[in-house]
Amino acid sequence: MGTASGDDDRHVMHQGGGVNLSARRPFSEALRSGLAETFFPDDPFRGFGALPPKERAWGALKYFVPALEWVPQYGIDKFKFDLLAGITIASLAIPQGISYARLANLPPIIGLYSSFVPPLLYAVFGSSNNLAVGTVAAASLLLASIIEDEVSPEDNPELYLHLFYTAAFFTGIFQTALGVFRLGLIVDFLSRSTITGFMGGTAMIIIMQQLKGLLGMKHFTSKTDLISVVGSIFKYRHEWRWQSAILGVCFILFLFSSKHLKKKMPHLFWVSAIAPFMVVVIGGVFDFLVHGDEHGIPIVGDLKKGINPISISQLRFNGKHVGVVVKAGLLSGILALAEGIAVGRSLAMIKNEQIDGNKEMIAFGMMNIVGSFTSCYLTTGPFSKSAVNFDAGGKTPMSNVVMSVCILLVLLFLAPLFKYTPLVALSSIIVVAMIGLIKVKEFIRLYRVDKFDFCICMVAFVGVVFFTMVIGLSASVGLSVLRALLYVARPATVKLGNITGTEVFRDVKQYPHAKSVPNILVLQLGSPIYFVNAGYLRERILRWVEDEEHICKGHGQDLQCLVLDLGGVTSIDNTGIGMLGEVHKGLDRKGIMIALANPRLQVTEKLVVSGYIKDTIGEESVFLTITDAIASCRYGLRRFRGKEGCSEV
């Protein structure tokens, strides 16, 4: 801030106040850099330019098939870890697969199928070393709640199942397309607050629904809102079975204590990891021995031996259900992406690895497309399984392959044994998994830090609990987008004052010792200036000026100059430039000069091209710093007074 002292004002003014007005990128470069920042923020191919064509092709192939990256360096040292991790997650995949399939009112075997094929695909296309693939509770319930509106799983189980395959197909196409067209930013619209609230609400509903299994009931509502669920529990209270309830309480206590153990002794994580499998095995043996099925402890029922049948021919693209299926596929797809990518990112961060959101989307998409051909429904990277994989020391996606092989063996040889799994065991596993998702502490933290975020979170929670999952999710996202628009519709403008003894200008509200400059109003604008906020900014700037005129009059002086600090303005559009022109006109009539300080590159470009700088305010009114602008304002005032006096105001 020392380029301009009083002596070389004239020099400065001829140069456009030191601002590089000629720095202008050709359109092609501006467009290229704009597109690159929008769609390729990670710049995947940087550093490729220098390589010979063959290596470049190999690099590109490796980019799309990350397995080529890690397989050549794979050895027994890593396999040890992956083997252990793979077996551990397989033991979790069996009960979870069966449970979540039941949550979606699908045959339990579908849950096992879904833990066989998709993990293999993820191992090839996935970029995360920590993610374990499987079905997820929230998306299962969401799919069920949408598809049940159209087809009843009791009346037409076959069509119902086929619609799930079709939905998974659409999910896959959608996810792949998002990845290929690099539109990962859609996932960004599910904010942390939305996900916290949505997950909490879903967990709450799922827990309430498990009372069906825990109480051994046979009839239940297909609706997901709290009132229907609770009503349903009491409506069929004659179906309550105490045997089932007692067993359920025991299982839940066991699972909780295993979790507690993990917290106290982290190296015993595997106890909590295999606890669900233990529950299934113990429950199955117990039920087999006491013939529980006949004594109020319903069981899963027949599971067919054999691997996934091909289901391509069962996809339903024609007919009247396609609209609902597309909706179900897209919504659950976004949800699954949000969970999978968030999980992958947070685990990668702990190990200081990088994952690529767009690659992940393609990997998820591939596994859902192929999954829909092989009797699987929606899969992603669930938090619980991935965390276990991470804790168990999985090093590469190979752990998914190990899990897949384990499930293959189960499907080929052991599936019929799981027939005796009591439903109450599955319900207990779900309840314990879900309780951790109701993050009361996070709700409280949100309330303390940001009331609006808290609202967004609560809208999702309340919407899911009392209405439907789709309503909760879309209301919360809608509120988030509204907030995003409001942020830019009402950008903060602050009055700056000089911090005594320095050349620093800061917000006078934030730093009460910052002193306003006499006769000059310095305003800092922030965020892009464009059609959404141009009208507001015009009114607001004119109001600042009026207020300042009032203050100046109180001291018997006139406001003579307005300095706009544009350092925080990242871009400006046609409407925004028009607004600046109108402000200039309005002030000109009052005899107040206007000066711009520190416009950024994109803004300077636009202001120059539009003729605003040359034709409206003049190159001599653009400055590198606020200090320069003020010095020049004073100089201009002296000149102005000398010529015509200062009577116009």
Next chain:
Amino acid sequence: MGTASGDDDRHVMHQGGGVNLSARRPFSEALRSGLAETFFPDDPFRGFGALPPKERAWGALKYFVPALEWVPQYGIDKFKFDLLAGITIASLAIPQGISYARLANLPPIIGLYSSFVPPLLYAVFGSSNNLAVGTVAAASLLLASIIEDEVSPEDNPELYLHLFYTAAFFTGIFQTALGVFRLGLIVDFLSRSTITGFMGGTAMIIIMQQLKGLLGMKHFTSKTDLISVVGSIFKYRHEWRWQSAILGVCFILFLFSSKHLKKKMPHLFWVSAIAPFMVVVIGGVFDFLVHGDEHGIPIVGDLKKGINPISISQLRFNGKHVGVVVKAGLLSGILALAEGIAVGRSLAMIKNEQIDGNKEMIAFGMMNIVGSFTSCYLTTGPFSKSAVNFDAGGKTPMSNVVMSVCILLVLLFLAPLFKYTPLVALSSIIVVAMIGLIKVKEFIRLYRVDKFDFCICMVAFVGVVFFTMVIGLSASVGLSVLRALLYVARPATVKLGNITGTEVFRDVKQYPHAKSVPNILVLQLGSPIYFVNAGYLRERILRWVEDEEHICKGHGQDLQCLVLDLGGVTSIDNTGIGMLGEVHKGLDRKGIMIALANPRLQVTEKLVVSGYIKDTIGEESVFLTITDAIASCRYGLRRFRGKEGCSEV
């Protein structure tokens, strides 16, 4: 930037680097100021606090009924001007009213009715001294195109008319509600580019449609797209009448030369203002004399004497059409508001007056509600009429009253005379009015200044011309909103360098002579940081760091510190704070320190409350200026090296 020299680093670090971390507003104040900025950016009641209750009540009443403001000071000196202006706009209101009613396929008399009641209401509630009230072409056509889809004006003219009244009623309710709830910002979503394109496209379609009248045709399509319109002209080419065409060309030439005259000799503006009325009178007399109706020059037909009949009982709220009517009402209402407010604002700006967008909305709403009760359809402040009012020297809304009285006299005594108005005269008037709305120069300017704005404009234009008006409008608004979201989803981050010999830091791309600081990366963030862009910013910051590490390694050095200039960040949300935490974690692992420079008030508040400053980066890492941050980084590095060396990277 002089608070911290090397000597008092320790002092600075204890204070949080001079940033006022304790400046925190209580929640109530933060909420109040947030709401006030969002909904009351004009702060209507400021300066009221000091007044006694009675005056305050009077002030509030005056706020809601602006007529109370100007009527007491009204005198004959102003009335002279208003009388002249009122008569001039009345002469324009008659042909325009009849023309636009015909454009909407309504009985011509409705156009006159609509120029009688609404202007009286505007005179009471309106805040602009320049606006002249009347019907508008674009909104008339839009209403017709939506309502015609539901009810044919030929088959069921009565129902068709009643739906127009009902749409006007909904428009009025909607506009009033927007004004009362101060949601004027909805209008901001119609950007200048959208309006330019939409108006241009609509003008083009309207001009093409006038070929029906100019050629004296009887049959025509009810669709508005170019292909249907042109197809229709040729399909019924046996209906073409040369008599009508010749008369049309004469009228158009006359109207154009009157406009040209105004441009050359601005004081003869009244010639162009009354030219349309002249065309109607001359055409009527001519048609009467030559019995044009029988010789291929169709006429308007019977116009009933008498003032507006009451139409409350004709509003249709029940039945199946209500959805379409609401849609028509809302869309045309927004469009009418956008035109009316933009016109009011630009005229007010020339005279250096202020108009209040929210008050205007209430005024428009009132006139449409009452209008719908008195056989009027949608009215607003059209550009053409208002500009004539302005040119004719209208001083207050009284000119609307004068116009209203003139129309009253016409309705009572002269209406039947307008029976002989040839349709070709009305078509000529519309064509000439519309040609000015196709702003080719503005299209070219947009293309030069901002390609994206040009796209938004062209989407509106092409959408209107080749599809429907609703498609054109919504696609263009959708694209604008997408752009708004992209702006905030991909905020610019720039690397700053020091301008030699100063303490100023600027974008190294914009100012190539700005020098990077050795071992330290200074990044400037802009715009709010929140869920939409948090993911992007994390990736982008980490990529900047990687690139910088690469550069540093090239010089045999390590990157040791990242300084984030938050001066341009206007706000931050929960997801954004989480992102900063993740960046901190990632850099911590690489041994790179992080420092924040110049956070704004709202951001500082959030960072403090969330515990980010205290628990994550520490108060000693927040600085008032970049210079302080760099000085402290160097100091920290010295200390750090002294203790443990710098080997971690």
